[in-house]
Amino acid sequence: KAGVTQTPRYLIKTRGQQVTLSCSPISGHRSVSWYQQTPGQGLQFLFEYFSETQRNKGNFPGRFSGRQFSNSRSEMNVSTLELGDSALYLCASSSVAGPSDTQYFGPGTRLTVL
Amino acid sequence: AQSVTQPDIHITVSEGASLELRCNYSYGATPYLFWYVQSPGQGLQLLLKYFSGDTLVQGIKGFEAEFKRSQSSFNLRKPSVHWSDAAEYFCALGDQGGSEKLVFGKGTKLTVNP
Numbered sequence: 001k002a003g004v005t006q007t008p009r010y011l012i013k014t015r016g017q018q019v020t021l022s023c024s025p026i027s028g029h030r031s032v033s034w035y036q037q038t039p040g041q042g043l044q045f046l047f048e049y050f051s052e053t054q055r056n057k058g059n060f061p062g063r064f065s066g067r068q069f070s071n072s073r074s075e076m077n078v079s080t081l082e083l084g085d086s087a088l089y090l091c092a093s094s095s096v097a098g099p100s101d102t103q104y105f106g107p108g109t110r111l112t113v114l
Numbered sequence: 115a116q117s118v119t120q121p122d123i124h125i126t127v128s129e130g131a132s133l134e135l136r137c138n139y140s141y142g143a144t145p146y147l148f149w150y151v152q153s154p155g156q157g158l159q160l161l162l163k164y165f166s167g168d169t170l171v172q173g174i175k176g177f178e179a180e181f182k183r184s185q186s187s188f189n190l191r192k193p194s195v196h197w198s199d200a201a202e203y204f205c206a207l208g209d210q211g212g213s214e215k216l217v218f219g220k221g222t223k224l225t226v227n228p
Contacts, residue, residue: 043218056209102160103216104160105150
């Protein structure tokens with residue numbers, strides 16, 4: 001079974017631009033979560049989707065948004081990019097939504113904002 | 115608020131030596147606890163998880179962890195480290211509110227000397 005895939009793997013943008021990152025969960029998984037990883041703040045939860053509904057959102061500004069499609073694929077969007085948005089963005093999927101379920105992580109998208 | 119502390123930012127061990135990575139959590143009820151490993155340029159891979167029951171949990175790659183409620187700890191151990199174990203290790207606490215959200219520690223970087 002294929003793992004979680006994220007595209008693109010690397011991205012370079014300039015301040016003020018917007019960016020869309022994509023995540024394809026493991027086949028059959030309906031829950032997708034997003035995390036931001038930076039050297040200073042570590043791994044921080046962005047949001048979680050289950051069956052196209054946002055179930056939980058982390059403490060990030062409204063510039064960060066996401067959605068999930070009927071095939072469980074998910075996208076996250078960051079508008080008006082800032083230098084501090086440079087990070088590794090990780091997507092994780094699980095078969096059901098719940099804290100006891102195992103989340104499988106993708107390789108991440110490395111975003112650099114210049 | 116839930117939190118996870120990994121006191122050791124960086125640990126160096128010799129190949130073949132034993133390993134213990136520390137993790138302390140802050141949460142009132144029975145926690146859901148996880149250990150993940152991240153190799154450079156990769157996503158996170160689950161090593162093991164604890165929900166309830168036996169306090170000694172076996173994971174992949176020869177790792178185990180022991181849950182100690184009295185010490186609010188969930189330390190990761192391996193009896194004999196291999197050079198391929200060099201990576202960053204993250205302890206995480208699951209959300210008891212029913213979501214997929216994970217609260218991560220800052221991570222411990224493991225260096226293995228030949």
